[in-house]
Amino acid sequence: MTEHTLTVAGVAVDTRHWIGGERVASAETFTDVSPIDGSVLGEISRGTAAEADLAVAAAKAAFPAWAATSRAERARILHAVADGVEKRIEDLAIVETTDNGALLRSHRRGVMPRVAHNFRFFADWLLKLDHEDFETRGHTNHVSWDPAGPSVLITPWNAPLMLSTWKVAPALAAGNTVVLKPAEWTPLTASLLADIAAEAGLPAGVLNIVQGYGSEIGDALTSHPDVRRISFTGSVPTAQRITQSAAANLTPLSLELGGKSPLLVFADADLDLAVDLAVEQYDNAGQVCLAATRILVEKTVAEEFTRRFAEKAAVIVQGDPRDEATDIGPNIHERQLEKIDGFVRRAVEAGARAVIGGHRGEGRYYAPTLLTDVAQDSEIVQEEVFGPVLTLQTFTTEDEAVRLANDTRFGLAATLATGDRDRAARVTQRLVAGTVWVNCFFVRDLQAPFGGSRHSGVGREGGTWSFDFYCDLKNTVTAPKGWKDHG
Missing domain, CATH: 3.40.309.10 (Aldehyde Dehydrogenase; Chain A, domain 2)
Known part of the structure; x- marks a missing residue:
């Protein structure tokens, strides 16, 4: 063990950020506490605007190569990430239960298998993502989904890894690079995800994970001019602050907010x-x-x-x-x-x-x-x-x-x-x-659109809706004539 590693139920967790394929420590830390008994789990690197800049720069540098990677290769790597999750379900389950207090049996049997499924589903959906060409007065219209660029994903503490990968998986499948900021109350399984993704062969800088408080690192991420997409799950007041922060750059937002259902x-x-x-x-x-x-x-x-x-x-x-x-x-x-x-x-x-x-x-x-x-x-x-x-x-x-x-x-x-x-x-x-x-509750399919109306959110994600958000949709119109025969 090192000064930057803590042990949770026998599982080693690195407490540093994951930026550009490397572990990066911050000068200051914040304390992570288990809700089960109030015990201190460890001190976590506390990011600031400096780490936000490093992470976005890493995502920006990695974007051209990842966007140019074939759909088949991106899907292969995402399936490899899912394989890694499945191999570590027990580790992920006990760490998340200790960190956020949700049932261990649910993490073992439902939540962590769903994490793996998130990667597999969007990898497979990517390979069949298509829109049939159509004609306009003899001209051919072709719709394509172009990767948008570095994406900032900010996720909550109530289902940390599942809700993080619900965003990470489609963003990566779309060809975007990612900066993930998990909730400061539950940062540990995101750190384990960095290890799993690296072992699966995800290129350096494609997935970056930074920890800290919204007011210190979150605002720096959401206002960054090089960020092309922001997806947030959390409270209405935080969403309002994020919306204001993103407005100067007209960064597209997907917001899944509160409910009173x-x-x-x-x-x-x-x-x-x-x-x-x-x-x-x-x-x-x-x-x-x-x-x-x-x-x-x-x-x-x-x-x-x-x-x-x-x-x-x-x-x-x-x-x-x-x-x-x-x-x-x-x-x-x-x-x-x-x-x-x-x-x-x-x-x-x-x-x-x-x-x-x-x-x-x-x-x-x-x-x-x-x-x-x-x-x-x-x-x-x-x-x-x-x-x-x-x-x-x-x-x-x-x-x-x-x-x-x-x-x-x-x-x-x-x-x-x-x-x-x-x-x-x-x-x-x-x-x-x-x-x-x-006559049922909580039956969820990743094919379905998910999001809220009114103050419960902006936009929908799931299936093709996720790719519509994480991509720039392009329509290419080709004339039937004007071609030279090079045969």
Whole structure:
């Protein structure tokens, strides 16, 4: 071990940046702490504008060669990265669980395999990316996707590696070079990704990873004149700052932001299914942007729904995320816990009633909470909590249900429980959301467009939509005449 290496559950992690194919240390560091028990994991290199400039310069220098690399070769390397991820699933899983507190069993069985799939999917999609030529008055139109250039990707802490590679994989497949800035609360698996990518043969400078605070290195990245794309997942206030920062250079943005998504439960729904869907919203301690945190239940079944919900939620096991029996781990940070508790306390002071929960546990754990008697215009209904806190309201008509569902500034997702196919068709058409689930939740396919409406985001990524964002689309029009025969 060296001064720049820490060990997490037996796994060595380099604490320095990855720039131009080399490890680069900063003069200052920040402390990384595990949310499981508050233990210090290590000191991480804390980047500034200087490291931002180095990383963008490395990405810019590597771009021409990577953009000129054939689709087949780019795809081969991305598959090699996926192979490397699969070989290290256990390492990645335990490091990420320790760093962000999400369930180890989920990381092993779902999240880290999805990381590998992100690379494989976009590698394969690249090879079939095409648009059929078409004619205009005898002239041939040919559409192509040209690599745009260095791309800055800024990712959150709730699913660090999966959400990072959801951006990294299509950006690299498109022929762009990348500067990735992971969240400062969860930097470790991004460092491991640098090792995996290097071992897979990704050329130096194609993927660069810098660590630090948004105000110190993030702003320098998003305002950099050599950056051609910015993709961000996180909060609305940060997105507003990024948008202002990028405006001077007219850098295209893709923003996936917060949510305050509804779950609509109609009286004709399978009530057991609806309850299962509702309790599922506590996944990852409520730290899921897509979570349906506003439960809207038809009044005639609200009492029965609430009773069944409380019974099912009562058996949730909250504890150490490394334990196979645990259902919910800790929240990420003391600051986040204070925020969650503040929302709940203010709601109760305003008249809300906690059917379950409503309080902190020991350490960084917050009890799964369901609040009723909440007003539509109240803070707890309108603002994103990002913790295990749900609200329950009732409605009497379909129109009222849709009105309540749409009555926030967000529009990321919505979930609908009903036994009536016609109603499902009517209601989903009227809901303002980037994704709508009917009688299910969190079924995701990388072919589908993903993003939010209103304050939940700008743009869509996934499948061809990702390449549309990370590339400059070009249409080449060729005349049928004017050619000289060199035969």
